[in-house]
Every structure is written in C-alpha cells, then in structure tokens.
Amino acid sequence: MIRTRGLTKDFVVGRTRTVHAVRGIDLDVGAGELVAVLGPNGAGKTTTMRMLTTLVRPTAGTATVAGADVLADPAAVRRRIGYVGQGNGAGRSQHVVDELVLHGRVHGLSARTARRRADELLDALDLTDLAHRKVQSLSGGQRRRADVALGLVHGPRLLFLDEPSTGLDPQTRAHLWEHVGRLRAEQDVTIVLTTHYLDEADSFAERVVVVDHGRVIADDTADALKRDLAGDRLALAVARTADAAALAQVVGRAAGAREVEVEGPRVTARVADAASAAAQVVRAAVAAGVDVTEVRTQRPTLDDVFLALTGRSLRETATTTEDRADDSAGKDAA
Numbered sequence: 399m400i401r402t403r404g405l406t407k408d409f410v411v412g413r414t415r416t417v418h419a420v421r422g423i424d425l426d427v428g429a430g431e432l433v434a435v436l437g438p439n440g441a442g443k444t445t446t447m448r449m450l451t452t453l454v455r456p457t458a459g460t461a462t463v464a465g466a467d468v469l470a471d472p473a474a475v476r477r478r479i480g481y482v483g484q485g486n487g488a489g490r491s492q493h494v495v496d497e498l499v500l501h502g503r504v505h506g507l508s509a510r511t512a513r514r515r516a517d518e519l520l521d522a523l524d525l526t527d528l529a530h531r532k533v534q535s536l537s538g539g540q541r542r543r544a545d546v547a548l549g550l551v552h553g554p555r556l557l558f559l560d561e562p563s564t565g566l567d568p569q570t571r572a573h574l575w576e577h578v579g580r581l582r583a584e585q586d587v588t589i590v591l592t593t594h595y596l597d598e599a600d601s602f603a604e605r606v607v608v609v610d611h612g613r614v615i616a617d618d619t620a621d622a623l624k625r626d627l628a629g630d631r632l633a634l635a636v637a638r639t640a641d642a643a644a645l646a647q648v649v650g651r652a653a654g655a656r657e658v659e660v661e662g663p664r665v666t667a668r669v670a671d672a673a674s675a676a677a678q679v680v681r682a683a684v685a686a687g688v689d690v691t692e693v694r695t696q697r698p699t700l701d702d703v704f705l706a707l708t709g710r711s712l713r714e715t716a717t718t719t720e721d722r723a724d725d726s727a728g729k730d731a732a
C-alpha cells in the first residue's frame with residue numbers, strides 16, 4: 399500500500415533558514431495494516447503524512463501510495479486514499495448525511511451510490527441517529543467520527559488519520575478506536591494514523607513507527623519494541639539495607655539484567671522477563687541468606703521505549719515547532 403525510500407522534506411523559511419522536517423524516511427505498509435506513527439511535537443509526522451497524501455511535495459526521495467507515485471501521478475493517489483487532517487472536516491451548518499452525500503458526489507459517485515455509501519458509513523460509525531443533526535451541534539467525538547466517515551465516503555482502501563483523537567477525553571478516544579477497528583475489519587481499509595498518545599498506540603495499533611527529528615527510529619509491534627528496547631522492570635526490597643548490595647549482585651545475573659540500581663534497601667533493574675526473573679532472584683536470595691521483603695514487576699510502556707532510544711521521555715518532550723525551526727536555522731546558518 400505504501401512504499402517510501404529516502405523521503406525527505408526541507409522547508410525554506412525566509413531567505414536563509416531551512417527546516418529539515420523529514421530526513422529520509424523508508425516506510426513499507428502492507429494492505430490491511432493498522433499503523434500508528436508516534437513521535438514528539440515537531441518530529442515530522444504531519445509532514446510525512448502530507449507528502450504521502452500529495453499535499454506537500456517531497457524535496458527528495460520516492461513514495462508510492464496505493465499503487466501510484468506521489469510525484470508522477472498525484473491525482474491517482476488522491477482518488478485512491480482518504481485523508482482526515484487535524485481539525486478539518488465537515489461544513490458546520492450542513493446536516494451530517496448531506497455533507498457525506500455531497501462529498502461522495504464531489505468524488506464522482508452517483509446520487510444513489512453516494513446516499514448508499516453515506517448510510518453504510520453512518521451505520522459503521524454509529525452516527526445513524528445523528529444523520530440529520532447539523533455538524534456544528536455534534537460533540538468532539540461525534541465530529542471526529544463524522545470526519546472519519548467523510549474520509550471514507552469514496553471507498554478508499556487506504557485511510558490517513560492525522561491525530562484523530564487529539565482533544566478527546568479518554569472514553570471518547572477509546573470509542574473512536576473501537577469504531578476505527580471495526581471499520582477496518584468490515585471495510586477492509588488500511589489505516590495509517592499519527593498520534594501523541596502512547597497508551598492508545600500501545601493498545602490499538604498493530605504496528606508502531608516511532609519518528610524523532612524527521613527520522614524513523616523504531617518500527618515494530620508495540621510488544622516487540624517493549625521487549626527488545628525497554629525490557630521489564632523489576633523492583634525488590636530487603637529487610638536489612640546491608641543486604642541490598644548482595645541482592646543487586648543476584649539481580650545482575652538475571653537474564654537481560656541492566657540498569658541495576660541500589661537505593662537504600664531497594665534494588666531496581668531492567669530484565670528480559672520480570673516474572674521469571676523475580677522467581678529466580680528470590681530463590682537465589684533465599685539461598686544466600688538475604689531476606690527479600692518486597693517484589694514488584696512492571697511491564698514497560700512505549701515511553702520507556704522512547705527513553706531507551708533517545709534518552710528523553712516522550713511525555714516530557716516539550717519541543718515546540720518554533721524551537722525546532724530555530725534549532726535548524728542555527729545549524730544551517732553555522
């Protein structure tokens with residue numbers, strides 16, 4: 399469905415400043431996949447999506463989307479994809495169903511087909527009861543679902559969603575994801591979306607592509623990323639603080655042990671599999687006469703993955719777009 403090689407975008411700002419928004423992305427997405435592109439503000443997620451949807455012309459590299467080249471045949475790409483951008487969507491004073499039919503007609507569907515397609519999507523996205531409401535009267539979550547319906551009205555096999563759940567409360571986000579998942583199963587749509595929300599990429603996407611500073615720094619299932627890059631966390635405490643160093647030695651022998659740290663009576667570490675390491679460590683500690691009073695295991699999050707990859711926490715990465723532009727300008731000027 400998507401194949402990019404060395405996809406690059408530089409924005410020239412003013413006379414001398416260049417922002418290297420996307421720095422050579424290679425991406426392959428197969429039919430039927432649900433891929434979340436994750437990264438901090440200014441990482442290049444939206445610019446990548448805008449190149450793939452032909453809204454922005456790449457500076458270098460190649461991209462084939464839904465069987466057409468974004469540079470050689472952008473019109474074919476546009477016909478074959480759906481795109482729901484940040485904060486775009488339906489005309490506010492239109493009724494939901496009318497807006498859907500209108501979009502279908504704009505895409506060349508007959509009146510009858512556009513109406514049938516609108517009804518199908520209203521049903522799939524749980525909007526049938528709202529079909530005759532004005533778009534402006536919908537709640538944020540309902541609006542986002544209407545936006546998704548608009549992106550799908552011409553029957554594309556590939557849908558791009560740029561931050562579909564930003565600004566929605568957790569329950570509404572979960573609801574939207576449920577619908578996206580169902581749509582995918584029922585309508586056989588490949589979905590590529592961007593998100594800031596680590597937890598939702600973790601729970602719902604089958605594949606997570608982590609982007610930072612315009613590059614792909616990881617690309618795998620959330621589970622594989624967590625297992626390979628972050629590891630489980632194991633935390634133990636001993637009855638006598640003097641035993642903590644001995645316990646740390648035992649922990650250090652567990653499979654995949656790293657970042658073994660001692661703080662007072664507490665010992666923490668990353669290990670390959672916390673559950674089996676915990677049992678093994680406790681057995682070895684008992685054999686060594688060390689009294690372990692507390693054992694806790696914790697699965698890593700995608701934030702741990704980002705931290706392992708970059709040394710920064712995605713949650714705390716507050717790089718603004720302006721900062722990024724200034725950074726880049728500084729480098730170019732030098």
Ligand SMILES: Nc1ncnc2c1ncn2[C@@H]1O[C@H](COP(=O)(O)OP(=O)(O)OP(=O)(O)O)[C@@H](O)[C@H]1O
Nearest residue numbers: 409417419438439440441442443444445719722723
């Ligand atoms: N039209 C533009 N002109 C100049 N710089 C731009 C333009 N569009 C994006 N940029 C810059 O390119 C970089 C990447 O921006 P982009 O919007 O792709 O990031 P993002 O990962 O989608 O961020 P966010 O999560 O905040 O939406 C940023 O430094 C941004 O300031």
